[in-house]
Amino acid sequence: MIAIIAIIVALIVVGALAVVVARRRQHRVPPPLAAPPMPEVLVSEPVPRPVLEDAVAPSLRQRLGSSRGVFDRVRALGTRGALSDDVLDVVEEVLLRSDVGVTTTDAIVAQLRTQGAPEGVATALRDILRGSLDRARDVRDQADEGRVAVWLFVGVNGVGKTTTIGKLATRLTAQGRSVVLAAGDTFRAAAADQLALWGERAGADVVRATEGADPGSVIHDALGRAASRGADILLADTAGRRANSTNLLDELRKVRRVADREPGEVVETFLVLDATTGQNALNQAREFLAAAAVTGIVLTKLDGTARGGIVIAIERELEIPVKFVGVGEGAHDLVPFDPDGFVDSLLEA
Template sequence: MNDILPIILAILAALVVIGGLIPVFMKTRRNITKYPGTRDANDPVEPVRSAGGTLLEDRPAVTPERKSTDAVDLEDLETAEVPDDAAGLEVIAVETPLPVAGRLTRLRERLVRSNNILGKGLLALLSSDNIDENVWDEVEETLLLADLGTEPTMQLVDALRERVKVLGTRTPEQVKALLREELIKLVDPTMDRSLRTERHADTPSVMMVVGVNGVGKTTTVGKLARVLVAEDKDVLLGAADTFRAAAAEQLATWGQRVGVPTVKSDVDGADPASVAYEAVKAGIDQEVDVVMIDTAGRLQNKVGLMDELGKVKRVIEKLAEVDEVLLVLDATTGQNGLNQARVFSEVVNITGIVLTKLDGTAKGGIVVAIQKSLGVPVKLIGLGEGADDLAPFEVESFVDALLN
């Protein structure tokens, strides 16, 4: 009996230990099953993966202070590759963008519904039996209210006066035909509206997207990335908007949606020129077709911020030519958008305009005003909040939408 007692006590002790471990084991198993990738608060934090794996580590590119010199310290700005099966990462399904042709058809239909007051007003006035000076005054007023601008308005009115005088008696069809012809001339189909997205021999095509606060630059970059992916372009995004909270994450999400990598810094206030430089460097190393750089919004009357934008462009050009500088303008801002365009063009040599929210205004004349003032074409238009609501600007389609 004395020999059996120690064995019994040992068995009981073992059962007690096992009983204590069972709840811990079950809790751990539940965590692994229900929350794959969860980690303890004391575990090291892994960097967040951008789509495609390119990212900037969670360190500032330089000190958060904005600098006025062109010197860029890249020692603390690195790219890294994270395995696709890294634990704890939110998986965003890659979307298939609509073909460009289908997108254009849908946007034309939306423009017809939402932005045709200018054309219909002119058609009604010019179809009058007796076009006297009062009618011409109304034509002029309609054009000015549509943000066409003074010089283009006078040009169009003079052309219409001459054409109407020659025609004499006019049918509605004739009025529509002559108005269409003159509007197309005014919008200018001779301007080169193509995007320079062809890769060079040793470097990608580089595109900067600029504009004031709140016009939708980051969204435009994401939507344009979809357009380029639909054209079978290999794209990389650079999140050089380092001063707006969550801007880099917003751009990275757009990148994930269309399956393109994003170079970013997870530290607010990092030097935007450094981020842009590193994005272009990554684009060269990975031999992509296009690198798109999203920049922070800035007011056109803030000299320091505008100078900083010029610095970003100069730093990029140490690695590659900047092929496109697209200015994003909100069509609803009217003539104020024209003032913005003038200032930005002086700083970074704008090559094209992206006109957003064109469905939210009947003032389609801003297209003409901007082009006449700057000699810069409207290359893209946005007509809604959807991911595919951005398409190349086509002169005849735009005019036809105004007149239908």
């Protein structure tokens, strides 16, 4: 309560300010301000279609073109022992371009500077990156005796939570496991329909409720269904939520509590992360770790041009292991994370 009054009073002042500004504007003849450039709406004017030729600014394009194969330049330098600033600059560029982030990049470059590179800079950098990813990645899929194992999927909007669940369900049923899916995303329109279609494909049972229903109750019902059928595992979807809203994270906390209650046992909480995400991914990981005790990351959309380097920062700072990666549209394109392959792909950038 302490802050409320301060905040409200502050906002009242803002309101008063708005009134003052509005009055002043009335007095003034045309406002001498550079009006925010808005698309004006004119009626019935033929629209010229944009043409491809003048589309791309060539100078910038050329500059961007040089980003590829940057690590080849490092290799070509072939430095051993102490590293020159030029070499370290190239290393920095590689890491920054992969979304590793300024802080982590600085730390890695500093480490490289002190260690030197007795066997070449490529090897040294690979070792450091590989060392950042050195932790256990086993996936727990068994609950204690008499309880249903639950995998809970959390993340921001549009990262591919529902698709990830569909793919994992397909994978698990193919291994002969009996799977129940809980359509806990009751916010996004037709999210349950999307999950139901995946359930059909995978041969998994889907428990859903109407849109706007309480996600906790959906998961509760799904647990009941899974227990009575003797299912091996429950995959629980949740609505995408931004990581800077306490209310949405509190809701998630509650969902997790419900999923962890008898007969359920949350054995894995996966944060689904989009590989194209930049520095915000670190915030996402931090907030979801605090709210939902994330045990692993599913890195999706790695089949594009994005490298997903931010997981290096996440693993170094928060020690959350990446457990699966999505490398394609197909149901079998979700595979266990391979740190060696990942580091190699970073260095090819």
